[in-house]
Every structure is written in C-alpha cells, then in structure tokens.
Amino acid sequence: MSNSSNQDWAPQSDSVQGDQRAAYDQMREDCPVAYSEYAHWSVFRHKDVLRVLLDHETFSSHVSRFASVPNGMDPPQHTRYRELINPYFSAEKVAEFEPLCEKIADSLAQSVLCGEQVELMEAFAQPFALQVQCAFMGWPLSMQGTLLSWVQRNNQAIFKQDRALLAELAAEFEAIIAGLIAERRQAKVGPDCDVTGALMHEEIDGRLLNNAEIASILRNWTVGEVGTIAASVGIIAHFFATNPEWQARLRESPDLLWKANDEILRIHGPLVGNRRRNTCPVEIGGRQIPAGERISVNWIAANRDPQVFPQPDQFSLERNPADNLLYGAGVHVCPGAPLSRMELVVVARALLRSTDAIRLLEGQPPVLAGFPASGYARLPLALG
Numbered sequence: 001m002s003n004s005s006n007q008d009w010a011p012q013s014d015s016v017q018g019d020q021r022a023a024y025d026q027m028r029e030d031c032p033v034a035y036s037e038y039a040h041w042s043v044f045r046h047k048d049v050l051r052v053l054l055d056h057e058t059f060s061s062h063v064s065r066f067a068s069v070p071n072g073m074d075p076p077q078h079t080r081y082r083e084l085i086n087p088y089f090s091a092e093k094v095a096e097f098e099p100l101c102e103k104i105a106d107s108l109a110q111s112v113l114c115g116e117q118v119e120l121m122e123a124f125a126q127p128f129a130l131q132v133q134c135a136f137m138g139w140p141l142s143m144q145g146t147l148l149s150w151v152q153r154n155n156q157a158i159f160k161q162d163r164a165l166l167a168e169l170a171a172e173f174e175a176i177i178a179g180l181i182a183e184r185r186q187a188k189v190g191p192d193c194d195v196t197g198a199l200m201h202e203e204i205d206g207r208l209l210n211n212a213e214i215a216s217i218l219r220n221w222t223v224g225e226v227g228t229i230a231a232s233v234g235i236i237a238h239f240f241a242t243n244p245e246w247q248a249r250l251r252e253s254p255d256l257l258w259k260a261n262d263e264i265l266r267i268h269g270p271l272v273g274n275r276r277r278n279t280c281p282v283e284i285g286g287r288q289i290p291a292g293e294r295i296s297v298n299w300i301a302a303n304r305d306p307q308v309f310p311q312p313d314q315f316s317l318e319r320n321p322a323d324n325l326l327y328g329a330g331v332h333v334c335p336g337a338p339l340s341r342m343e344l345v346v347v348a349r350a351l352l353r354s355t356d357a358i359r360l361l362e363g364q365p366p367v368l369a370g371f372p373a374s375g376y377a378r379l380p381l382a383l384g
C-alpha cells in the first residue's frame, strides 16, 4: 500500500478507489494511523477516532482558511452556532416535515419503481435526496439540477484537491443563496416562511447572520443531505437485495427500520471521513505527529473495527447503538441525524411498499462509488 518511502499508502490509487471499504479495513489492521501526501494523517481504528472526536482542544476543526459554519469551528464559537442550528432539527420540526417527506418518497417510488428493473441511484436515490433537500429548505424543485451539478463538481474538486476550484464552487454556492435571500428580502418574508427565511432572521452576538454565514450553513446542510442521503438510500436498497431474509422481515415489521438502518449504514458507511488539525504534538496509534498536521478520521473503517463490532460484516440488531459512529460523536455530532433517520425510514418504507421483491440484476453488478462519495455509483436492481 505504499507508493514511496515516506508514505504508508496512496488513498487516491485505483486499488483503494475500486473498493474503499476493503482498503480502509486493511489499513486499520496493517497501519492504523497512516501518512500520505494526499490525505496527510488518516486514523482508522474506532478507539483512535473516538479519541480525536472527544478531544476538540487537541484536535481542532479549524482546518481551512475558509469559514465553514459550524463544522470548521471550535468551541466556544462553535457552541454559539450549534445553539442556533440545533432547533432546526428538533423532534417537532422533523415530525412536521415527515408527511411531506413521505409524499415525496411514495410518489417517486410509484413513478420509478413500477417496471421490472431500475438503476436505483440515478432514478431514485439521487432525486429523493434532492427533492427532500429542496422541500426541507423551502427551495423550488427546479433547483434540483443546479444542486446536483454543484455537488458533483464539488466532489470532483475534493478528489482532485483543487483548492482554486473549491473556492470558486464556494463562491458559486454563495451566489445561489444570495439570489434566494434577495427574493425573500424583496418579498419581506417573516421567519416562518421557510428555513432560508428563518435563518435570515437569526441573530448571533447581537447581529443578524450575514449572507456568507447563511450560505455556509446551507452549504453544510446541502453536502450532508444530498451526497450522504443518496449514498445511504443505495446502501440500504443493496442490503435488501442481498439479504432476502431480512428484506422479508423488514417488510413484515417496518418499525424495525429505525434500528436496522443505523446497523446497515454501520456495515457500509455512507460518509468516508472528516478532518481535524492537531494543536500540539501527539502520539496516536504509535505514531508521533508534530503540531499543526491535517488528520482525517475514517468513519467507514472505525465502524467496522472488530475490536468493537465482532464479525463486523454481520448484521445484528443486538449491538450497542452508542458504539455506532455513523453520525459522529463529541461536539460536532451530526445535528441533522434526527432528520436523516426519519428520511431514511420513510424512503426505505416506500421502497418496500412499492415492490414485492428487490434483487440484484443478473449480469449487471453494482458499481461502487469512489472518494469523496461512498456507497454505489450504479445499482441496477430487479424488482418483483
């Protein structure tokens, strides 16, 4: 796994990109804290990832010169923004959104899952993620194409580590949001109009949020929602297709989906990693890391660590949910988790309700996605 003497592995190589899960599993066992020019330090073991997450003083989230609200911030600044953001994902708000989410899932399922076969990612998973994102934000459905194109170009820029392009894309997103804000300002909307309108009325440190902050918050939510939700839908559908007994059991008892989805996504994580920077020299996994280095926590490998999840590939509803790092841990734990869990239960229910059977399509194997995406790039399924 090494491409030069001072590198432990090559994260962008075809062998890693061809099957990220297998490659990260192997790294966790062979070289649990690994250096590469591409990713700098990568941390793969559950215990090491947890240590990074729980010590935000040593492992800062302030990793870029561009402001990123709230994921690029540290306490106490981070705490003030999280207090502002968290209520948008309260149990009440999520319950309020559920009927619309159900309508989107059912109508998509009825229109695209009616044939004998489907390529699930393009026909169902991506449109679902885009439509729920627009509906949650109060954006017109006509924005789907713009959002998809932005997320795809952003992923390509992340893979190529093209900083200039990433800055351009951030500016492009800010301009899209500025347009939405200008429309709402002109219409003199109140905070109850939609999520974007509500953010326009939020105050921080005694002043209103500015356009750049609103755009950054919404960009964080867009990346969370569109990429990860689409990947999760594919991973859940693939689980149904390859585990017929569980598919049958979940058809009979859809209430189990709340627990089952988290376990399915533990086995195959929809999100690869997140970054930190160490504020002082540290020793982790037997490696000495000088201060100021970039460190990535690898969610996929940590959630498949046999030290915490014996027989990690085995689906089990008996595992301790607190060990599952699907939505992170520590101060940056995903604020969108309640929304995400509801959306994924609703969409999984719609998938099962609108089909009699879901199987892999013979002769057309699924194609895994490459970094920074996870899950499937293509998932051809036979529907009964």
Ligand code: HEM
Binding pocket: 053, 070, 071, 072, 082, 220, 221, 222, 224, 225, 228, 229, 232, 270, 271, 274, 275, 299, 325, 326, 327, 328, 329, 331, 332, 333, 334, 335, 336, 337, 339, 340
């Ligand atoms: C299956 C879907 C999702 C997964 C697996 C996921 C996972 C995560 C994880 C692991 C983190 C922690 C990052 C870190 O420690 O650096 C995180 C943070 C975050 N997520 Fe999610 N997420 C999902 C969906 C969403 C959704 C739907 C939203 C909002 C609409 C969202 C918004 C955020 C935000 C704003 C943060 C940053 C929180 C902070 O820095 O304090 N996520 N997510």
